[in-house]
Amino acid sequence: MLAHTAALAPSLTVQGLSKSFGERRAVRDVSFDVARGELLAVIGPNGAGKTTLLSMLAGILEPDTGTVAQPDRTTARIGWVPQQTAVYGKLTVAQNLRLFAKLEKVADVDATVRRMLEQTGLEQRADDELGKLSGGNRQRVNIAVGLLADPPVLLLDEPSGALDPRQRERLWGFITALTDRGTAVIFCTHDIAEAERHAHRVLVLADGEALFNGTAAELKAVADADEGHDLEQAFVGFLRERGH
Numbered sequence: 001m002l003a004h005t006a007a008l009a010p011s012l013t014v015q016g017l018s019k020s021f022g023e024r025r026a027v028r029d030v031s032f033d034v035a036r037g038e039l040l041a042v043i044g045p046n047g048a049g050k051t052t053l054l055s056m057l058a059g060i061l062e063p064d065t066g067t068v069a070q071p072d073r074t075t076a077r078i079g080w081v082p083q084q085t086a087v088y089g090k091l092t093v094a095q096n097l098r099l100f101a102k103l104e105k106v107a108d109v110d111a112t113v114r115r116m117l118e119q120t121g122l123e124q125r126a127d128d129e130l131g132k133l134s135g136g137n138r139q140r141v142n143i144a145v146g147l148l149a150d151p152p153v154l155l156l157d158e159p160s161g162a163l164d165p166r167q168r169e170r171l172w173g174f175i176t177a178l179t180d181r182g183t184a185v186i187f188c189t190h191d192i193a194e195a196e197r198h199a200h201r202v203l204v205l206a207d208g209e210a211l212f213n214g215t216a217a218e219l220k221a222v223a224d225a226d227e228g229h230d231l232e233q234a235f236v237g238f239l240r241e242r243g244h
């Protein structure tokens with residue numbers, strides 16, 4: 001695992017991001033950094049603003065105020081794996097990757113598709129229809145699409161929601177391999193145990209506000225968890241104390 005020291009240049013710097021939909025303030029003045037190779041979990045109740053935040057980071061939703069900066073701007077934009085993905089069930093794995101590589105306008109489509117098949121460990125499934133793959137393998141293809149342009153930062157919106165425990169473990173093995181290579185990954189989840197197990201840091205959002213940014217252990221300490229309480233219980237208590 002890469003060391004996460006303050007000396008490490010951030011891959012992404014988010015400052016004062018806000019977004020309203022009419023009267024609804026979905027994201028309020030959120031700021032944070034993500035370092036190279038860091039895995040950040042965004043946790044918060046339904047409607048907290050997690051998807052809105054990620055959509056702004058991905059550049060598909062314009063913020064009302066604030067900035068998203070990539071200080072090390074050597075590479076392309078940020079990779080985005082939405083909850084509702086756009087892959088085609090009737091096409092094969094390779095055909096999907098080829099289609100999205102063309103849409104992404106990558107320089108060498110064939111080489112990129114080969115690289116993605118290798119990176120996702122899906123070489124043997126290249127000619128299988130996507131709709132016939134397991135949920136875990138389909139999610140790998142979704143992530144491969146997000147990684148086509150070799151982005152320094154990858155955003156995942158509830159990546160493991162529909163997966164069984166074994167498929168989840170495989171997915172996390174895959175995501176950890178990405179962060180070990182230096183990709184920064186930001187993911188939203190409702191699975192607090194998963195955030196605790198895999199993320200280096202957690203950002204707690206509630207009603208659009210960032211209430212906490214630190215390690216799971218620090219969150220437990222801040223939440224003043226009772227002896228024997230797990231992070232989920234500490235998290236619920238933390239939100240309740242702050243009126244959410």
Ligand SMILES: Nc1ncnc2c1ncn2[C@@H]1O[C@H](COP(=O)(O)OP(=O)(O)OP(=O)(O)O)[C@@H](O)[C@H]1O
Nearest residue numbers: 021024025026044045046047048049050051052053
């Ligand atoms: N396009 C939109 N138009 C109007 N309101 C929106 C829109 N997108 C999100 N909202 C509102 O903004 C708030 C934040 O929504 P968002 O989807 O970001 O929450 P979330 O944390 O991702 O929730 P969940 O855990 O249910 O996925 C909610 O109140 C939602 O209804």
Ligand SMILES: [Mg+2]
Nearest residue numbers: 050051052157
């Ligand atoms: Mg959401």
